[in-house]
Amino acid sequence: MIDANPEFEGAMDLEAMADALQRSGAYRVLRRLAPLPKRTPPEGQQTRLGLFVDVETTGLDPAHDEIIELAMVPFTYGLDGEVYEVGEPFQQLRQPSRPIPAEVTAITGIDDAMVAGQVIDPETVTAFAAPAALVIAHNAAFDRKFLERFCSTFNTKAWACSMSEIDWASEGFEGAKLVYLAAGAGFFYDRHRATHDCMAAIALLARAQPVSGRTGLTQLLDRARTPGWRIWAENSPFDLKDALKARGYRWNGDSNGAPRAWYIDVPDALREAELAFLRTEIYRGEIDLLVRRITAYDRFSERC
Numbered sequence: 001m002i003d004a005n006p007e008f009e010g011a012m013d014l015e016a017m018a019d020a021l022q023r024s025g026a027y028r029v030l031r032r033l034a035p036l037p038k039r040t041p042p043e044g045q046q047t048r049l050g051l052f053v054d055v056e057t058t059g060l061d062p063a064h065d066e067i068i069e070l071a072m073v074p075f076t077y078g079l080d081g082e083v084y085e086v087g088e089p090f091q092q093l094r095q096p097s098r099p100i101p102a103e104v105t106a107i108t109g110i111d112d113a114m115v116a117g118q119v120i121d122p123e124t125v126t127a128f129a130a131p132a133a134l135v136i137a138h139n140a141a142f143d144r145k146f147l148e149r150f151c152s153t154f155n156t157k158a159w160a161c162s163m164s165e166i167d168w169a170s171e172g173f174e175g176a177k178l179v180y181l182a183a184g185a186g187f188f189y190d191r192h193r194a195t196h197d198c199m200a201a202i203a204l205l206a207r208a209q210p211v212s213g214r215t216g217l218t219q220l221l222d223r224a225r226t227p228g229w230r231i232w233a234e235n236s237p238f239d240l241k242d243a244l245k246a247r248g249y250r251w252n253g254d255s256n257g258a259p260r261a262w263y264i265d266v267p268d269a270l271r272e273a274e275l276a277f278l279r280t281e282i283y284r285g286e287i288d289l290l291v292r293r294i295t296a297y298d299r300f301s302e303r304c
Contacts, residue, residue: 018031028186029186030183030186030187030188031186031187031188032187032188032189033182033187033188033189033196033199033200033203034187035086035199036083036085036086036202036203036206038084038085038086039082039084039085040084041076041078041082041084042078045078045079045080045082046078046079047076047077047078047079047084048076048077048078048079048133048134049074049075049076049077049131049132049133050074050075050076050077050132050133050134050135050136051072051073051074051075051129051132051134051135051136052072052073052075052135052136052137052162052198052201052202053070053071053072053073053135053136053137053143053147053198054070054071054137054138054143054194054195054197054198054201055067055069055070055071055142055143055146055147055194056068056069056104056108056110056193056194057104057146058096058098058100058101058104059101059104060142062145062146062149062302065146066094066096066097066098067094067096067120067146067147067150068093068094068095068096068100068104068108068110068115069091069092069093069094069108069110069193069194070090070091070092070094070120070125070147070150070194071089071090071091071193071194071195071197071198072089072090072091072125072128072129072198073086073087073089073090073195073198073199073202074086074087074088074089074128074131074132075087075202077217079221080218081214081215081217081218081219081220081221082206082215082217083202083205083206083215083217086199086202089195089198089199090125090128091194091195092118092119092120093110093114093115093118093120094115094118094119094120095112095115095116095117095118095119096115099112100112100115108193109193120150122150122151122152125150125151125153126151126152126153129151129153129154129157130153132157133158134157134158134159134160134221134224134296135154135157135158135159135160136159136160136161136162136201136205136220137159137161137162138161138162138163138178138197138201139161139163139164140159140160140161140163140164140299140300141161141164141300144159144300144301145300145301145302148301148302155301156297157297158224158295158296158297159224159296159297159299159300159301160220160221160223160224160296161220161300162201162204162205162216162220163176163177163178164176165219165220165223165224166216166219166220166223167219168181170211170212171209171210171211171212172184172210172211178191178197178200178201178204179191181204182200182203182204185203185204185207187200187203204216205217205220224296225296226267226268227268227293227294227295228265228266228267228268228293228294228295228299229265229266229267229268229271229274229291229292229293229294230263230264230265230291230292230294230304231263231264231265231266231271231274231275231278231289231290231291232258232259232261232262232263232289232290232291232292233249233261233262233263233264233278233282233289234259234261234289234290235261236261236262236278236282236283237282237283240281240282241262243281243282244262244264244282245262247264247277248264249262249263249264250262250263250264256302257302258304259290265294265299271291275289275291292304
């Protein structure tokens with residue numbers, strides 16, 4: 001009988017074990033998210049500073065709810081869509097004017113004791129965010145509205161959304177939530193804290209995707225650089241609302257200065273086809289429709 005050697009057992013190659021399990025076909029192995037290594041851009045490659053942001057809030061309404069945690073993670077990327085370096089994150093908590101709802105604490109782990117006396121200085125945020133050429137969030141339609149109300153510098157930035165502006169389904173992922181994407185990519189992380197969410201999303205953007213072979217960031221930059229059009233179907237017949245919904249139209253019922261109507265965002269190449277659809281299938285006649293050009297500087301903002 002050979003006695004087990006604890007030192008030998010402790011030095012076993014865990015990565016080799018994980019690979020063996022994976023190759024067996026009987027297991028899927030998730031690895032803890034590791035920091036991205038720093039890489040030197042190729043000679044002549046132009047780089048920019050990106051900023052991944054995430055907020056935790058007391059609720060879903062930017063007009064009434066408040067930020068309780070803000071994380072911003074800077075990263076250097078090339079115009080080729082490669083991530084070359086991830087910088088030191090900014091992370092701060094903030095005490096809201098009212099107690100944090102229990103359901104928010106259950107999701108985020110942030111309670112009133114943690115944020116007591118904590119503040120986030122907008123001037124500090126401005127200085128940190130100022131160098132960024134592009135701000136990215138995983139659900140930018142949510143984060144941008146909160147951050148623009150909190151700090152005016154975010155009104156001046158180009159924004160992109162890693163959830164909606166990458167075709168995750170065509171890359172084989174079953175959902176666009178960050179935790180689903182991470183699991184599909186083979187890693188896990190500590191969820192629902194803002195800095196961890198940012199790091200996980202940057203790791204996903206840096207990966208070459210399984211079907212296209214392009215990085216997620218390459219796809220995101222393509223979408224962000226492409227202007228689009230928001231088309232409003234004002235006063236459309238009520239009995240055709242299901243046809244609009246099935247085509248991808250969304251309803252704006254908020255008092256945000258925009259029409260209370262169905263709308264859709266389309267790329268430039270599909271603008272005329274969408275107008276023709278509305279005139280032929282919805283209004284069944286000539287009609288002047290409200291159309292607005294959208295770029296990354298106003299996409300996902302309340303200005304749309």
